[in-house]
Amino acid sequence: MTVLDRLPTWTTTGVGSLPFDDVDEAAAHSVAAYGLPFCPQLPRLEGDMIAEWLGADPARCGWSAERDRERPHAWEAWVRELEARPPPHWMAKLQVTGPVTLACALERVAGQRASRKEAIALARELAGWLAANASILVRRLRGIGLATILVVDEPGLAAFGTEGIERVWDPLRVPASVWGLHICCPVPWQTVERAEPDLLSFDLALDPVTDVAARALRRHAERGGWTAWGALRVASTERAGDARRRLEQALVKVDVDFERSLLTASCGSGRVSPSREREIAAELRLAAQGMPTAARATAPPAL
Numbered sequence: 540m541t542v543l544d545r546l547p548t549w550t551t552t553g554v555g556s557l558p559f560d561d562v563d564e565a566a567a568h569s570v571a572a573y574g575l576p577f578c579p580q581l582p583r584l585e586g587d588m589i590a591e592w593l594g595a596d597p598a599r600c601g602w603s604a605e606r607d608r609e610r611p612h613a614w615e616a617w618v619r620e621l622e623a624r625p626p627p628h629w630m631a632k633l634q635v636t637g638p639v640t641l642a643c644a645l646e647r648v649a650g651q652r653a654s655r656k657e658a659i660a661l662a663r664e665l666a667g668w669l670a671a672n673a674s675i676l677v678r679r680l681r682g683i684g685l686a687t688i689l690v691v692d693e694p695g696l697a698a699f700g701t702e703g704i705e706r707v708w709d710p711l712r713v714p715a716s717v718w719g720l721h722i723c724c725p726v727p728w729q730t731v732e733r734a735e736p737d738l739l740s741f742d743l744a745l746d747p748v749t750d751v752a753a754r755a756l757r758r759h760a761e762r763g764g765w766t767a768w769g770a771l772r773v774a775s776t777e778r779a780g781d782a783r784r785r786l787e788q789a790l791v792k793v794d795v796d797f798e799r800s801l802l803t804a805s806c807g808s809g810r811v812s813p814s815r816e817r818e819i820a821a822e823l824r825l826a827a828q829g830m831p832t833a834a835r836a837t838a839p840p841a842l
Contacts, residue, residue: 541737542686542716543765545628548798549827550574551820552767554721554740555634555692556582556809558816566616570624572820574827575688575801577632578676579613582809588636588692589644614676622683631685633715635673637693638665638707655699662707670710677714689715690740694723696730705734719767723806728755740767744777744805748789756793767801771823773808773815779825786830802827 552575559565565579580588611617621631642662669691677687691711712718719738720731726741732755739759748756756766768789770782782802790797802823808816 541763542630543688543737543799546575546630546765546801547628548800549802549830550628551802551823551827552632553577553579553820554769554803554805554807555690556580556588556807558583558809558811558813560584562613562616565613566620568817568820569613569617570620570626572817573823574626575628575630575632576617576621576626577634578611578617580634580807580809581612584612588694589641610676618679618683621680621685625684629685630688630716631680632688632690633673633676633680634690634692634721635669635711637691637696637720638662638669638711639696639699639704640693641665641669643699658699659704659707662704666707666710670714673711674714686716687714688717688719688738690719690721690738692721694721696722697725697727702730705730708734719765721767726752728752731755732758735762736764738765738767738801740769740801740803742769742805743785743789744769744772744782748792753793757795760793760795760797760799763799765799765801766797767803769803769805770826771804771819773804773806773811773819777822779822779829782822782826783829786826798831800830802830 551573553569553573555577557565557568557579559568559579559581560583562581565581569579570576639658639662642658642665645661646658673689677689680687689711691708708720717737719740720734720736721740722731723742725746728751731739759766768786770785771777804819804823808819
């Protein structure tokens, strides 16, 4: 068991980005609108997920430790909200742009494909830097009594080629109570199985469950892993019923008891309107109410 097992089944959470440009509004929304609060990533203030961590266009210069982005813009406001309104399960979620994604951005020059060997070597170095930054944030949350889920965001991982990269994430398994992996677009299921994240977050709305996916998800569940199902398309007018139907079809295909499940949108909402984001959070809550649930303890976990 992990501290994840304190979460109610079908707890809602966000993938990361939010479309606000006011840090207090973003922090309050994350804590109030979702069952599992997550540190807001704000593209309108921080740029995209690459610029958020590197601070500039990676094509113009290389990475160095001095280009450190330790604190998300909304960090202090979010911590204040959590102190004022801690969630009943005493958990919160952090996201970091994955080291493979950052390494590919830094290795890409003049539109050429990144060197896989060089990108993996750089990713190992970046993973240590990300883990050191994340450790500072995790300690702060621990100081107010919260356990932390650290999710590593690696969009487009399948396109990079995945053989042998699962050890790249080793430093990021250490700082938090549990670690997770978020993958947009097609999921490289063999890599996920080798990496064995405590939490797998994936884009169900855009990558339906195939036979290969069903087998991998079944094994993930059988070893006690949690799954965050990205069941609601962000850039659309989808509602709770759409998410619920998509989930029900996936669960029939996988054919396993998925009580260790979270519910999310397909990806972050940083590029849509604030009104759509509020709608997404509300529709996810409605969708969750229609899914089977299992009662779990809510006492503060051991950190």
